[in-house]
Amino acid sequence: xxxxxxxxxxxxxxxxxxxxxxxxxxxxxxxxxxxxxxxxxxxxxxxxxxxxxxxxxxxxxxxxxxxxxxxxxxxxxxxxxxxxxxxxxxxxxxxxxxxxxxxxxxxxxxxxxxxxxxxxxxxxxxxxxxxxxxxxxxxxxxxxxxxxxxxxxxxxxxxxxxxxxxxxxxxxxxxxxxxxxxxxxxxxxxxxxxxxxxxxxxxxxxxxxxxxxxxxxxxxxxxxxxxxxxxxxxxxxxxxxxxxxxxxxxxxxxxxxxxxxxxxxxxxxxxxxxxxxxxxxxxxxxxxxxxxxxxxxxxxxxxxxxxxxxxxxxxxxxxxxxxxxxxxxxxxxxxxxxxxxxxxxxxxxxxxxxxxx
Ligand SMILES: [Zn+2]
Numbered sequence: 001x002x003x004x005x006x007x008x009x010x011x012x013x014x015x016x017x018x019x020x021x022x023x024x025x026x027x028x029x030x031x032x033x034x035x036x037x038x039x040x041x042x043x044x045x046x047x048x049x050x051x052x053x054x055x056x057x058x059x060x061x062x063x064x065x066x067x068x069x070x071x072x073x074x075x076x077x078x079x080x081x082x083x084x085x086x087x088x089x090x091x092x093x094x095x096x097x098x099x100x101x102x103x104x105x106x107x108x109x110x111x112x113x114x115x116x117x118x119x120x121x122x123x124x125x126x127x128x129x130x131x132x133x134x135x136x137x138x139x140x141x142x143x144x145x146x147x148x149x150x151x152x153x154x155x156x157x158x159x160x161x162x163x164x165x166x167x168x169x170x171x172x173x174x175x176x177x178x179x180x181x182x183x184x185x186x187x188x189x190x191x192x193x194x195x196x197x198x199x200x201x202x203x204x205x206x207x208x209x210x211x212x213x214x215x216x217x218x219x220x221x222x223x224x225x226x227x228x229x230x231x232x233x234x235x236x237x238x239x240x241x242x243x244x245x246x247x248x249x250x251x252x253x254x255x256x257x258x259x260x261x262x263x264x265x266x267x268x269x270x271x272x273x274x275x276x277x278x279x280x281x282x283x284x285x286x287x288x289x290x291x292x293x294x295x296x297x298x299x300x301x302x303x304x305x306x307x308x309x310x311x312x313x314x315x316x317x318x319x320x321x322x323x324x325x326x327x328x329x330x331x332x333x334x335x336x337x338x339x340x341x342x343x344x345x346x347x348x349x350x351x352x353x354x355x356x357x
Contacts, residue, residue, distance in 0.1 A: 009049060010031075010037070010038060010047040010048065011038065011039070011048055011049060011053060012026075012039050012053060012101055012105055013030065013037035014027040014030050014045040014046045015040055016042075016045065016101055017098045017101070018095070019094055019098050019352075020352075021351075021352025021353070022056065022060055022098055022352070024352065025059060025060060025351055026046060026052070029046075029052055029056065030045070030046025030048050030052055033046075033047045039105075050106050056102070060352055060354065061075075061077045061078075061079060061110055062077060063351055064351060064353015064354060065353050069121055070255065071126055071252070071259070072118075072119050072120045072251050076112065077089055077110055077111070077354075079108045079110045079111065081107060083108070083111045084103065084109045085109060086109050087099070087109040087110045088110075088111050089110045089357045090357060091356065092355060116241070117242075118244075118247065121251060123241065123247050123248045124248075125138050126248035126252065129252065129262045135265060136265075136269075139265060139269045140269075142229075142249065142269075146230055146231055146235070146249075148230070148275075149229075150225050150227055151226040151228055151321070153222050154221060154222060155222050156336060157197060158196060158197060158198065158200050158203050158218065158220070159173050159194065159196045159203070159220055160204065160206075160207050160209065160215060160341070161207075162213045163214050167214075167338065170218070171329075172216075173218035173328065173338070174327065174329055175187070175323075175325065175326045175328075177326075180192075181193070185264075185322075186263055186266075186278065186280070191271070193322045193325075194324075194327050194328075194333070198319075202282050203217065206282065206320070210343070211345065215340070216338055219335075219339075220333050221334055221335075221336040223331060223333060224332055227276050228276060228321070229270045229277075229278050229279070230278075231253070231278055231281065232280065250281065253281045267322065267324070271324045275324070276323060276332070278322045279319045279321055281319065281320070
């Protein structure tokens with residue numbers, strides 16, 4: 001929709017709200033603009049246009065009520081223009097007037113959202129991956145349908161260690177010894193994997209580092225071209241979400257440790273097929289980029305239907321590398337330099353949500 005003058009009109013301000021979470025979020029995203037609020041007459045709140053009000057509504061009521069399931073995630077509340085005047089949610093008493101302000105100014109209505117079942121993991125290729133008798137069929141598809149990416153000789157990436165015994169010893173930054181392999185997302189018993197990323201913040205999150213830890217970061221350099229299977233690629237598919245391999249793989253890598261049997265089987269199959277490693281979406285992609293899992297508009301996946309779906313999905317996916325074996329020992333990677341990393345702050349920026357609805 002084109003922007004009109006009325007879209008730029010100030011409707012509310014951050015001081016209009018009783019709920020502390022709404023007030024803080026409105027202050028963070030609103031405009032610093034002189035003049036009194038047309039609703040509460042306050043002069044020092046941040047001003048909100050219709051766009052701001054809708055953004056606030058989305059973060060607080062949709063983002064703030066989203067729950068993860070074993071695979072996938074879905075919000076409990078949604079809103080749209082069709083539900084204006086027909087809201088069916090039961091908020092806390094202090095939120096009632098805030099909600100009315102939001103609904104009337106943006107002409108939207110909140111309602112309990114029955115998620116489409118694919119959003120909570122009802123995706124055929126994912127169910128087949130979970131079934132040991134069908135798993136290998138899907139893995140064969142993964143190996144052929146995802147593209148190969150070559151990481152060029154000389155490329156650098158980071159690898160972090162918390163409390164290494166000898167921080168200045170390059171060997172500390174190789175994959176764990178074979179005897180210790182089998183605890184992570186992609187390594188298995190007797191099959192070590194080196195995890196790394198080109199984003200230092202992601203390394204910090206991935207190894208759950210805290211400000212109390214003694215942390216070292218190695219900058220590693222590839223000594224030869226590496227042939228990797230790129231699982232962060234957005235597959236072009238002509239099927240529904242229920243049949244989507246793209247969504248299945250995306251959900252797999254955003255799931256917690258109950259999913260590791262499957263991701264380990266994919267890594268082993270890629271190794272047997274001659275790949276040097278995988279590029280996979282970081283579990284922390286969403287935290288780092290501020291994205292939202294399986295964002296939908298009227299139940300359709302934006303990952304698939306957004307006019308610029310590929311850029312959209314890529315903007316919200318941070319690639320991690322997993323290099324098979326022990327690349328430092330095998331001389332395919334060398335340590336370029338090692339630094340101590342002093343954390344002063346490990347931050348999560350977030351948003352608020354309601355407590356009852
Ligand atoms: Zn106000």
